[in-house]
Every structure is written in structure tokens, then in C-alpha cells.
Amino acid sequence: MVEITFINTALFLLLSVVTSFFLNRYIYNVFSNNKILDPITSRSSHKSVATRSGGLSVFLSICICYAIAYSTANLVVDPYAFLGVMFMAITGIADDFFNVRYREKFFLQIFAGIIILQAGYTIDSFHGIFGIYEIPSGLAKTITLFVFLVIVNALNLIDGLDGLAALILIKFFLFVAGIVIINSQEMGLFFPISVGAVLGFMAHNFNSSKKVFLGDTGSLFLGSIVAFFTFYILDSSNDLVIDSFISRPLFCILVLIYPLTDTLRVILLRSFKRQSPFVADRIHLHHRLVDKGYRHWEASLMIFILSTLILIANLFAFQFIGLFFCVVLTMGLLVLYYYLFFK
Amino acid sequence: MIKKILILFTLSFFSYSQNDVKGEYLIVQNDSTSFYTFTKKGAYFSKLNGSGRIIYDYVPYKNPVPKSLDRISLNSLSATRSSKGIYFLYPGGGIVYKYLNSSIVRIDDSFAHRNQFSGFFFSYNQELYLLGGYGYWATKSYLTKFNFQSGSWDRIETYGSPPKHGINQGSFIKDGDSVFAFDFFSKKTGSAVNEKNSSLFELNLSTMNWNKKGMLLDFSEKGIEEKIMAAKIPKGDGLIVKYQSDDFFKVFTPKNNLVSTYKLEDKIPKFGNNAISIGSTVVFGSNSADKTTKKIVTIDLGKLNVDKKQQMVMDQNQMFKRYLVFVFIFLVLLTVSLFTYFKNYVTIFYVSNNAIRNEKGTLLLTKDEISVLNILINKKETENSVLLNLFDDKTKSADSIIKRKNKIIKDFNFKFFSFFGKELILKKVSKRDSRQVVYSIENRTKLLYEEMP
Incomplete structure (x- = not known):
């Protein structure tokens, strides 16, 4: 196996950025020439031509770079995880083109989740949360599937501002990369490839005149990758370096704090109003920031910085104050952020 | 020829003792210069002299060995020495023996637990402990302590991050207050697969806290069958590990984060688990020519050259x-x-027939403001006279027209600034004629006509 070095990490990052950048441009042109445009509705924040080709471009970029890394640097990803993620990407493509109904999409997500479970990584332990450690296999698989649905849909739901989903994904990949690479180098190159693909997409996502969105392809594809690595971290058979720094479940929540809290808040508010939790509206926290006058990039960057600060604060504090007080600290910071920036 | 010379040279490092040991035996270290070779009939007390030769004395047991030992081979016992004496542990844990008054006597009031096979039996502060092991289809990472009063074993609570799924066929090193565990196998509950763990763990016996020290850099991919047959011999603050198929052995020293590799020639007798080290000398049994007896043999590692030195863990x-x-x-x-x-970044605003907007929002405009923007749009500079023409009114004086134009631009800029946080229309002195003013759109702003789908 080729060892992960700074040089090959940087090379694959660069390769991925370039591939993604040009693929995004090319596929945008193909979509706009064929009038496959994102419809402008009353909820849309864009009024110019925009396509939902970002997800497809990111997907293809990752596939191309993965193929190169597989043949040159022996990058290995579990075949079931690969299959499940591919299935999610295809579901996303179908959704972007033909608008798959929510119930059908939900069923397909469950199916993809079951495939990814075959990779052997499950949330088989609560790692001491509520004093619970190992849980029975059946329960572990059910919880894993539930978490898969939550993560995939949460990422889908926060994909409402330019750069927001991309920045959250970059943060996730960067923090998780260190943990996975230190444990097993065989999946190591996947991270620079993913970060590069998202960076290449971000340049087009922030473009005002030729805007590209992730679409369902991107959020489902990248969401399922995020879910897979979450299971990898939470699977108790992996001895991970993160155990010396912070509780694994707390880390996983913190690295995805914005999608999870926003989704929970939105579902609670909609349920309180006796609406379907899946109805589309503008009550997300990021919409609040935009309504307060922040531009998209400002709102995205603010959410990215604030959520990263919570994670870093917990990484520093956990050794000194333990799990309970870290949860208290996180709740406190969330309330503080809400009153300072979102209210 | 060179190889033959090397073999002869290496063979000179061995010393063969005179004591032929019949039947099964167990070698146990006594102190820094002596060791015991226990058989079922008696014990050899051997001492290494200065030249590396073994001087021995045979002492038959006063009493026969306990019946529970009849069924098992002596070298399947684990042995440890504390200041109170030498103790033996039955395979799988539970039954404890002591070498006392030239006899092996049973000192426990327990039973064969069969719960911690291949666990690490050691003494610390005159207490006996057993760490990890395999039994009843599961690997364990827990620690048990022998209770000398009750004669039974108690489980000791440990903290920190122990190996999650237990330690089977591990390599262990006890060094001061620490026990290091590495190169072991774990089996998840319900799984039939022995997964090899690539990390080094430390259990601090004074705090009973587990700490994962890092990932082994020199990680052996050998399976559990080979590990069972491998020799694991404590050597000071390190551990000698030799797999049967290898023509080299390694000395792991976690305290110094060091692995030293020693290369062996083919002619050197194979040593197994039933071996000890005294200083730099390894003591083990070697078959006699007819394989009916064993000779106790020593190798002085100090005379062997270290082939390679490397870091043990990352x-x-x-x-x-x-x-x-x-x-x-x-x-x-x-x-x-x-x-x-x-x-x-160049901010883009979209102008329609009654408003201007970007991602931040939409600002409604008056007809005059729209007319001004229409003139300024896509132009680098617009002369004052062009804008004045826009408000040309034959019924009004020139002064009135100028004031109106200025007011519209000023009000628009104020409105725009309040909404979008920046000024849009800039007024500058013309470069061509310093008496004239020109208007332009702010540098990092681009105005586009609304493009409706």
C-alpha cells in the first residue's frame, strides 16, 4: 500500500479541485444549453440562471479521482459502502431530473442505508452515553439506519444557502480525515479527494451569474458518505485516536452540529404548527440570517465559523471537564449564538 | 564459506548445560542470576556463572504435585515471582499454586475458571493479577486479582480506554507500575473472527487507568495460530517475541519506544514459550539428539548484533x-x-422595471431612479450633461433641473446604502475637464438587467 504523505495528499487535493472545477463548468453549460434549470419560486434566493448540476459534478469528480487513486495509490473503500453511496447518488440524479416523490425517496434511502450497513460498521455502542455501552446487534442496526436517514436528510435540508453545505462538508471531512487516516491509511486519500471536489464546486456555487447548486445528487451522495464515516467512528471495534480526546458520539454530533440542530429545530417547529416535518418553507436558521440582512456568503461563513468554534472548544475542554459539562458547554454556546446572531 | 564461518561464530554464543531434563518442565526465573526448572518430580535450581555456564542442583519435591496438575502439561502453567515466592496459575485462571518448602502446593479455594486463557499472570505489590484472556467464546480485557484471604479471584475495576473487545494471545510487558499490552487479537461478541489489534495499550497499576499509547509501526500480520506458537519472553523492561517461522526475533521496549531486531542463523535451536531471560541471556530447553531429554541452553543476546532498530509505536x-x-x-x-x-468581489445587482435587487433583498425604485440607472448601466462614466438631459423640462430653470437631479441621486444613494450597505452612484471630477463632473457605478458593483426565466 502506498503510504499517505503530504505530497500525495496535496497532489490528490489539487487534482480533485481542478477536476471538479472544470467538470462543474462543463456540466453547467450542458445543463443550461439544454434548459435544465433550477426553477425560480417564491422561496428561491436566486433569480438568475442556476442549475442543479453541482452534485453530479462532485460525484463524477470523486469517481474519476477515486479511480486514479485506486490504481496508483491503492485507495481502498469498502465495496458495500461504495455501492450504497453510488445508489444514493443515482437516487439523487433521478430526483434532480424527475422529482422523485418524498415517500419513494425515503424508501430508496432506507435501501441504500441497508447496503451501507453491510460494510460492517454500525453504531453498536453508545460509548458510555446514559451509561450505555454495547447494544444488541438488532438494535444497533436499527439505530444506524435511523441515523443514516437523519444525516442524509439533514444535509439535504441545510442546502439552502450558497456555500453552506459545502463548508459544513469540508469541516466534516477535515476533522474526520485525521481520525480515519491514523487508524487505517487505506481510505486516507478519499478525504483530500472529497475536500477538493467540494472546493471545486464551491467556486461555482458562489458565482452570482452562473450559479450551480448541489441539488439532491450532491446532498444525498455526500450525505451518505458523511453517514458512512459517522458509523465508522461510532463502531466500537475501531480503536480510534479520538477516544483520547473526546467522547465519540459527542464528536460526531459536534462535527455535524449545524445540520442536526437546524433539522431538529425545524421539525419541532413544523410539528408544533401541525405541519408535515417535510414541508418546504423558510424557517431554517440560515434563512433567518439572510432575512436579517446577511449575504449568503456571510451567513454561510458565520455558521461555519461558529460551529467550528463549538467543536474546537469541546476538543480542548473535554479532558478537563468531561462529557456532562461538555454537553452543558455546547448547549450554553448554542443558546448564546442564538441570542447573539440568530434571534 | 562466509556463511559457515558465521554459523560457527554464532554457535559459539551458546552454552549447553549438563542437566538433561526428562519429561515436561517449566522454566521460571528466580533472580538476576538464577532460575528454576520445574518438573513433576522435582525442581532444578540453576545458576549462571560469570562465563555463562549453568551450575545446577536438583531438589526432588517433598510431596507429590497436586492432583489437578496430573491432567495438564507443566509448561501450560503461567508463572510469576513476587517477594513472597513463585506462583503458578492453572490454564484459564482460577487455580493457584505456590512453590513452598520444596513442594508445589495449591493455595486457592477456587476452581478452574477457564475464562482467561492466554491472559497475563503477573505480580504487583505482592499481589497476583490476571489480565485479559479468552474463554467461553469471548475475549476479555478485564483485570482480576487473587484474594489471598478467601483464596478466590476478584475483578478489579479499571478506567480509561481499555482494548474494546478484549486481549487474546497478547504480548505483555510489566515495567514498574505499568503493564503494556500489544500485538493481540480481539473477538467481537457473536463474531467468529479473531481481529488483530494494531495498537499499544498501557494499564497503569497505581491508578488502574488504561491509556492507548499509539499504533504499532512494526505490525506483524501473522495469524492467531502462529501467535500461539510464538515465543514471548520477558527481558527486563522489554519483551522478546519470536515467531517460529521467522529467522529473527524482536525485542520490544515500550518504555523507550524501541524495537530491536536480531537476526538468527538456521543452526540456532528453536526456542518456544518455555523460556526466560536473565540479563542479556535467554534460557530455554533444546531437544537432545534422540528427543527423549531436553538440554537447557542459553543464548547471550549481548553477543548478537542488532540488525535493525526502529520506533515501536507512532x-x-x-x-x-x-x-x-x-x-x-x-x-x-x-x-x-x-x-x-x-x-x-464584484456584487451583482439585477435591475427590473421597478426595482433593484440581489440575494440580500429587493429595493423598490421610483421611475426617475430607474431612468438614472438605465443611463449609468454598462457605462464606465456618464457625463453630468447626459443625466441633466434626463430631467430636462422647458418650464423649469436650469438651476432647478440640476437640484432635482442631485436630489434624486442623493436620495437614491441614501436609500440604497440603508438597504444594501453601500453607495451605488459615485460622483467624480472628469479627468478630461476638471470643471465637469461625471457619474459612475461603484467599482465593485455590476448592474444587470433582470433576466426572467
């Missing part, structure tokens, strides 16, 4: 800390780059 914690610094720098650079990019 300090994962340190590595992850360094990685976090890298991530922090990357994120700061990303944030600063985005911030700089957008601060210098």
Missing part, C-alpha cells in the same frame, strides 16, 4: 494534535480567503 495522540493544528490553519486560510475574495 504516537497517535501527538500525531492527531499536529493534525488538528494543520486543520486549524487550513480552516483559517479558507475563511480568510473567502472573506478576502468576497470583500473584493
Whole structure:
């Protein structure tokens, strides 16, 4: 196996950025020439031509770079995880083109989740949360599937501002990369490839005149990758370096704090109003920031910085104050952020 | 020829003792110069002299060995020495023996637990402990302590991060207050697969806290069958590990984070688990020519050349800390780059027939304001006279027209600034004629006509 070095990490990052950048441009042109445009509705924040080709471009970029890394640097990803993620990407493509109904999409997500479970990584332990450690296999698989649905849909739901989903994904990949690479180098190159693909997409996502969105392809594809690595971290058979720094479940929540809290808040508010939790509206926290006058990039960057600060604060504090007080600290910071920036 | 000379040279490092040991036996270290070779009939007390030769004395047992030992081979016992004496543990744990008054006597009031096969039996502060092991289809990482009063074993609570799924066929090193465990196998509940663990763990016996020290850099991929047959011989603060198929052995010293590899020639007798080390000398049994007896043999490692020295573990914690610094720098650079990019970014506004807007919102405009924007749009500079023409009214004086134009632009800029946080229309002195003023759209702003789908 080729060892992960700074040089090959940087090379694959660069390769991925370039591939993604040009693929995004090319596929945008193909979509706009064929009038496959994102419809402008009353909820849309864009009024110019925009396509939902970002997800497809990111997907293809990752596939191309993965193929190169597989043949040159022996990058290995579990075949079931690969299959499940591919299935999610295809579901996303179908959704972007033909608008798959929510119930059908939900069923397909469950199916993809079951495939990814075959990779052997499950949330088989609560790692001491509520004093619970190992849980029975059946329960572990059910919880894993539930978490898969939550993560995939949460990422889908926060994909409402330019750069927001991309920045959250970059943060996730960067923090998780260190943990996975230190444990097993065989999946190591996947991270620079993913970060590069998202960076290449971000340049087009922030473009005002030729805007590209992730679409369902991107959020489902990248969401399922995020879910897979979450299971990898939470699977108790992996001895991970993160155990010396912070509780694994707390880390996983913190690295995805914005999608999870926003989704929970939105579902609670909609349920309180006796609406379907899946109805589309503008009550997300990021919409609040935009309504307060922040531009998209400002709102995205603010959410990215604030959520990263919570994670870093917990990484520093956990050794000194333990799990309970870290949860208290996180709740406190969330309330503080809400009153300072979102209210 | 060179190989033959090397073999002869290496063979000169061995010393063969005179004591032929019949039947099964167990070698146990006594102190820094002596050791016991226990058989079922008696014990050899052997001493290494200065030249590496073994001087021995045979002492038959006063009483026969306990009946529970009849069924098993002596070398399947685990042995440890404390200041109180030499203790033996029955395979799988439970039954404890002591070498006392030239006899092996049973001192427990327990039973054969069969719960911690291949666990690490050691003494600490005159107490006996058993760590990890395999039994009843599961691997364990827990620690049990022998209670000399009750004669039974008690489980000791440990803290920190122990190996999650237990330790089977591990390599252990006891060094001061610490026990190191590495190169072991774990089996998840319900799984039939023995998964090899690539990490080094430390259990601090004074605090009973587990700590994962890092990932082994020199990680053996050999399976559990080979590990069972491998020799694991404590050597001071380290451990000698030799797999039967290898023509070399390694000395692991976690305290110094060091692995030393010693290459062996083919002619050297194979040593198994039933071996000890005294100083730099390894003591083990070697078959006689007719294989009916064993000779106790020594190798002086001090005379062997170290083939390779390397780090034992990668300090994962340190590595992850360094990685976090890298991530922090990357994120700061990303944030600063985005911030700089957008601060210098050309903001696009879309102008329709009654409003101007961008992602921040829509500002309704008057007819006059729209007319002004229509003139300024897509032009680098617009002369004052062009704008005045827009408000030309034969019934009004020139002064009135100028004031009206100025008021409309000023009000528009104020309205625009209040809404979007920036001025849109700039007034400058013309470069061609310093008496004239020109109007332009702010540099980092671009106006586009609304493009409706």
C-alpha cells in the first residue's frame, strides 16, 4: 500500500479541485444549453440562471479521482459502502431530473442505508452515553439506519444557502480525515479527494451569474458518505485516536452540529404548527440570517465559523471537564449564538 | 564459506548445560542470576556463572504435585515471582499454586475458571493479577486479582480506554507500575473472527487507568495460530517475541519506544514459550539428539548484533494534535480567503422595471431612479450633461433641473446604502475637464438587467 504523505495528499487535493472545477463548468453549460434549470419560486434566493448540476459534478469528480487513486495509490473503500453511496447518488440524479416523490425517496434511502450497513460498521455502542455501552446487534442496526436517514436528510435540508453545505462538508471531512487516516491509511486519500471536489464546486456555487447548486445528487451522495464515516467512528471495534480526546458520539454530533440542530429545530417547529416535518418553507436558521440582512456568503461563513468554534472548544475542554459539562458547554454556546446572531 | 564461518561464530554464543531434563518442565526465573526448572518430580535450581555456564542442583519435591496438575502439561502453567515466592496459575485462571518448602502446593479455594486463557499472570505489590484472556467464546480485557484471604479471584475495576473487545494471545510487558499490552487479537461478541489489534495499550497499576499509547509501526500480520506458537519472553523492561517461522526475533521496549531486531542463523535451536531471560541471556530447553531429554541452553543476546532498530509505536495522540493544528490553519486560510475574495468581489445587482435587487433583498425604485440607472448601466462614466438631459423640462430653470437631479441621486444613494450597505452612484471630477463632473457605478458593483426565466 502506498503510504499517505503530504505530497500525495496535496497532489490528490489539487487534482480533485481542478477536476471538479472544470467538470462543474462543463456540466453547467450542458445543463443550461439544454434548459435544465433550477426553477425560480417564491422561496428561491436566486433569480438568475442556476442549475442543479453541482452534485453530479462532485460525484463524477470523486469517481474519476477515486479511480486514479485506486490504481496508483491503492485507495481502498469498502465495496458495500461504495455501492450504497453510488445508489444514493443515482437516487439523487433521478430526483434532480424527475422529482422523485418524498415517500419513494425515503424508501430508496432506507435501501441504500441497508447496503451501507453491510460494510460492517454500525453504531453498536453508545460509548458510555446514559451509561450505555454495547447494544444488541438488532438494535444497533436499527439505530444506524435511523441515523443514516437523519444525516442524509439533514444535509439535504441545510442546502439552502450558497456555500453552506459545502463548508459544513469540508469541516466534516477535515476533522474526520485525521481520525480515519491514523487508524487505517487505506481510505486516507478519499478525504483530500472529497475536500477538493467540494472546493471545486464551491467556486461555482458562489458565482452570482452562473450559479450551480448541489441539488439532491450532491446532498444525498455526500450525505451518505458523511453517514458512512459517522458509523465508522461510532463502531466500537475501531480503536480510534479520538477516544483520547473526546467522547465519540459527542464528536460526531459536534462535527455535524449545524445540520442536526437546524433539522431538529425545524421539525419541532413544523410539528408544533401541525405541519408535515417535510414541508418546504423558510424557517431554517440560515434563512433567518439572510432575512436579517446577511449575504449568503456571510451567513454561510458565520455558521461555519461558529460551529467550528463549538467543536474546537469541546476538543480542548473535554479532558478537563468531561462529557456532562461538555454537553452543558455546547448547549450554553448554542443558546448564546442564538441570542447573539440568530434571534 | 562466509556463511559457515558465521554459523560457527554464532554457535559459539551458546552454552549447553549438563542437566538433561526428562519429561515436561517449566522454566521460571528466580533472580538476576538464577532460575528454576520445574518438573513433576522435582525442581532444578540453576545458576549462571560469570562465563555463562549453568551450575545446577536438583531438589526432588517433598510431596507429590497436586492432583489437578496430573491432567495438564507443566509448561501450560503461567508463572510469576513476587517477594513472597513463585506462583503458578492453572490454564484459564482460577487455580493457584505456590512453590513452598520444596513442594508445589495449591493455595486457592477456587476452581478452574477457564475464562482467561492466554491472559497475563503477573505480580504487583505482592499481589497476583490476571489480565485479559479468552474463554467461553469471548475475549476479555478485564483485570482480576487473587484474594489471598478467601483464596478466590476478584475483578478489579479499571478506567480509561481499555482494548474494546478484549486481549487474546497478547504480548505483555510489566515495567514498574505499568503493564503494556500489544500485538493481540480481539473477538467481537457473536463474531467468529479473531481481529488483530494494531495498537499499544498501557494499564497503569497505581491508578488502574488504561491509556492507548499509539499504533504499532512494526505490525506483524501473522495469524492467531502462529501467535500461539510464538515465543514471548520477558527481558527486563522489554519483551522478546519470536515467531517460529521467522529467522529473527524482536525485542520490544515500550518504555523507550524501541524495537530491536536480531537476526538468527538456521543452526540456532528453536526456542518456544518455555523460556526466560536473565540479563542479556535467554534460557530455554533444546531437544537432545534422540528427543527423549531436553538440554537447557542459553543464548547471550549481548553477543548478537542488532540488525535493525526502529520506533515501536507512532504516537497517535501527538500525531492527531499536529493534525488538528494543520486543520486549524487550513480552516483559517479558507475563511480568510473567502472573506478576502468576497470583500473584493464584484456584487451583482439585477435591475427590473421597478426595482433593484440581489440575494440580500429587493429595493423598490421610483421611475426617475430607474431612468438614472438605465443611463449609468454598462457605462464606465456618464457625463453630468447626459443625466441633466434626463430631467430636462422647458418650464423649469436650469438651476432647478440640476437640484432635482442631485436630489434624486442623493436620495437614491441614501436609500440604497440603508438597504444594501453601500453607495451605488459615485460622483467624480472628469479627468478630461476638471470643471465637469461625471457619474459612475461603484467599482465593485455590476448592474444587470433582470433576466426572467
